[in-house]
Amino acid sequence: MQVYLPIAEISVNAILLLGLGGVVGFLSGLFGVGGGFLMTPLLIFIGVPPAVAVGTQANQLVGASVSGVLGHWRRRNVDVRLGTVMMIGGAFGTALGVWVFGVLQQVGQIDLAISIMYVLFLGVISSLMLWESVRALLRGRNPAAVRSKLHHHTWLHGLPFKMRFPRSRLYISALLPAGIGFVGGMLVAIMGIGGGFLLVPAMIYLLGMPTALVAGTSLFQIIFTTGIAAFMQATFNQTVDVMLALLLLVGGVVGAQFGSRAGTRLRGEQARALLALMVLAVAVKLLVDLVLRPEDLYSITLPPST
């Protein structure tokens, strides 16, 4: 069943979109990430203009995060105070990101910027995650392994504007969560991803948050950063295709529910190792595309249709 997407201005198979949403939703439910890092490249691959893919993905992630955060909220696994500080940083990051996106688009380097950011962020994070989870898996088999110190004191703890976050039992500089939110917001705007895969490890390792609160809190703030991004992209760039977003959402939320059920059967390190492998595969694919000689050295761009 073909459906014409009015903003993307292409005709796509609705079943294909529902299926894509479902598969990515399943994976995101399984691993507890938004799945934007898979969906945006897939959308571009099936012919959606990159700007529309990124803008629509932001809108879609709002819905996916709302559905995801509900469960965490019921279990009281959301640190609203810390999430709000992250959100404030995220708002600035998003605004800057939307602006940078426009500038890059104008000079014809947006595709390159997206690819390089994907390779860098996805590559580094997934390698670290893989390393950590493989070590954890090995340690699991070898109970005699040494446990590392629980709390390291680093320069991060010397930053000003200290704030108390009772829910997470933290006393840290507000600049830290705000800075993490800022980077996350930029990722939303430029790469069309929620940034969960970056926020989650940052919150665990940089902030030292209790792991139980991390997923819910990061989703909580992703609702707002993706919301701001979707709003700005729709208002200034007119790159949000509601039809596309809804199709992806329907597939996505259903898939995510099954994914999160399947996820309960996976052990934490196993899930992290699998997720790391998947993210690494995307990064490697994009890196190969950057390095290999393209089929046609020339490409064309039309001015944004007004």
Added chain:
Amino acid sequence: MSLRSSRPAKAALAGLCALAAGLSLWAGAAAFSREGWAQSLVADLSSHLIAITTGFTGTEVVLFGAVDGLEPPAGGGGGGPGAVAVVVQGPESETTVRRKERVAGIWINTESMTFARVPTFYTVATSMPLDGVVPPSVLQRHEIGLDHLRLVPEGEDTAERVAEFRAALIRNKQRADLYGTETGQVAFLGQRLFRTTIYFPANVPTGLYTVSVFLIRDGDVVSAQTTPLSVSKIGFSASLSDFARRQSFLYAVVGLMLAVASGWIAGIVFRKG
């Protein structure tokens, strides 16, 4: 024949019949009073509007027409009615062509050239091969054939570079199905009637198109007719894109509300399920 293409075909057939009837009358009259060459060609489309609805997957439009056939057989290949060329051009837009080069191991867009008025869509159909039969200057003047399409870069550049970027522009457009890869066929039904089918893919840009029909005799265009063709979004997809453009603020809010609502509903449904 799929269902999709049979409808315009039927319309074309009806049109052809009407045209044939009219033509016989007209030809009789014309025999008495020879009028200027402008009258020696008539053509029309099976539809002047391509409606892009939610289920749009591309469409075909049939062009049919007649030539007077009163001229004596002329050069331009085998005599008869002469040659007919049909050129379809979409609305023009500025288009930038970029070239990648390897910088520090990765391929990066480095050079670019912007062409001022590039038709977003372009196809040609002819009743016989024209290259070698019709002088290039004539083809150039009427922009018949991709080789003769007028593409002017902004700013000065060497002819060599312009040719390179021009070829790349056409190649990219062809890959997107927006420029024809080969010349279509205009079929003659007898000496006077002709028809051709113009295909518009699903990603056809919206706007006002021109369909130009040329009658070529003795290596020159002796008659021409231009018919407008409108490609526009109709119905739900039109209202949605209008809404997105005209009231982008409200559209953004509605889009967000839809996303939040569907996420919320899913969360509640699956909690109970």
